[in-house]
Amino acid sequence: MNAETPVCQLLQRQDADYRGWLWVAPPRDAWLEGGEGMLLAGDQIVLDAWRARDRPAFSPFADDAPPVPPGVVLFWPKAHALGEWWLLWLCARLPVGTPLQVVGENQGGIKRVLKVLAALGLGCRKVDSARRCTLFASRLDRVGIDPDAAWTSFEAEGLSLASHPGVFGHGKLDEGTRLLLERLPDVLPSKGDVLDMGCGDGVLAAWLARRGLATTAIDVNGFAVEATRRTLVANDVKGEVLAGDVFTGLEDRRFDAIVSNPPFHQERAIDYGPAGRLIREAPAHLRPGGRLVLVANAFLPYPDLLERTFGRFDVLADDRRFRVYAATHD
Structure with missing residues (x-):
């Protein structure tokens, strides 16, 4: 071979x-x-x-x-x-x-x-x-x-975040994630099960868990999974953290909301695959009335994917660099 x-x-x-x-x-x-x-x-x-x-x-x-x-x-x-x-x-x-x-x-x-x-x-x-x-x-x-000396921590949004080389947002809060966090309080349920897809350093998972939501986090990167586990412990909040490729391992799970800052870089190439799967497969993992809320670079073609999958969607924020989208599963 x-x-x-x-x-x-x-x-x-x-x-x-x-x-x-x-x-x-x-x-x-x-x-x-x-x-x-x-x-x-x-x-x-x-x-x-x-x-x-x-x-x-x-x-x-x-x-x-x-x-x-x-x-x-x-x-x-x-x-x-x-x-x-x-x-x-x-x-x-x-x-x-x-x-x-x-x-x-x-x-x-x-x-x-x-x-x-x-x-x-x-x-x-x-x-x-x-x-x-x-x-x-x-x-x-x-x-x-x-x-283990490579593991560091930093503060953002009132949270202590574990950080490691190779994890998205290493050492700083991504501006897209910051914009997403500003809009989440307006669209999330007050209680229920929430999935953080592509959890990175765990900032979204810890933020969701701190609000009392039953939080599950998943990432394909083992370093991100470990970072999120450490972040949850550092902030004394609980959540389930899994290693998996998009919804792999979550086939029978349903959530009241899915939040994500999905990746589109695969080494030096742009890859819409994971984000495309996230959007297309999200309805199968949302309860009726559940929402997908994600942030993405403004130039990415996610509106077409969202419209084809959900029929309609809302733009919650647009600062010309990033957009926050929300779509509801009927």
Whole structure:
């Protein structure tokens, strides 16, 4: 089976025995998913794909840890601070001397890995480059930095929010979310079950729970799920936090309201897929009279999706950058 993505195509051409290796934060690629390695990832879509093939797949936030591998390949993410966190996690948990390879797209900043590894005192050599990607090799060692140090917190809307590299709105409140919060009191029920779709750092979930609503939060990003759990604890409020792709895992659940600042970026490309699924599938998860309330960049084509799905919708706010939409399920 041939690799599908450029980074995996670069790896496939190596004269290396990757059997049993640990693939860390990789993209979806049938060559990996059909191979003999193990997965470590925070992306629920990738985790679900591996598990659907009965392949060993692990989350860094789960209690079960992967067996010690003969080597590790880290797929360098766009968020460099997140890549640094993965390095610290691996150095802290795997044996000293474990072979490490780091691969990524040149356009995604993979060449910065040389400086990152040098700052951690890890040697590094370039192995190969092709398909506008580069592969480096090193070995894991103890670096004396706790990966938990990457977790920070900040205050917004009277809430203490947990923050981590790679989570939407890292270290600050997104302006679209701020606009959404200004309008929510006018359209939410005084009681009932509410879903925060794409919970990020948990600001919406904590805000909803603080108002006494029975709150469920879901995100495909395991780092966001962990951030939301920490945010709820920090604010002494309760809520259910789940890892899932849009409504995956919520098939039989109905809510009185769904609120969201849905993602549309997938790495460097614009992706309407998750938001489109959110809008199209929302009626099946709303009770009669329940509302979908979301905020989005003003240029995104959500009005057409909302009208096709709900028949009509309201624009609650428009500051030319962001719009807040509300649609009611009859």
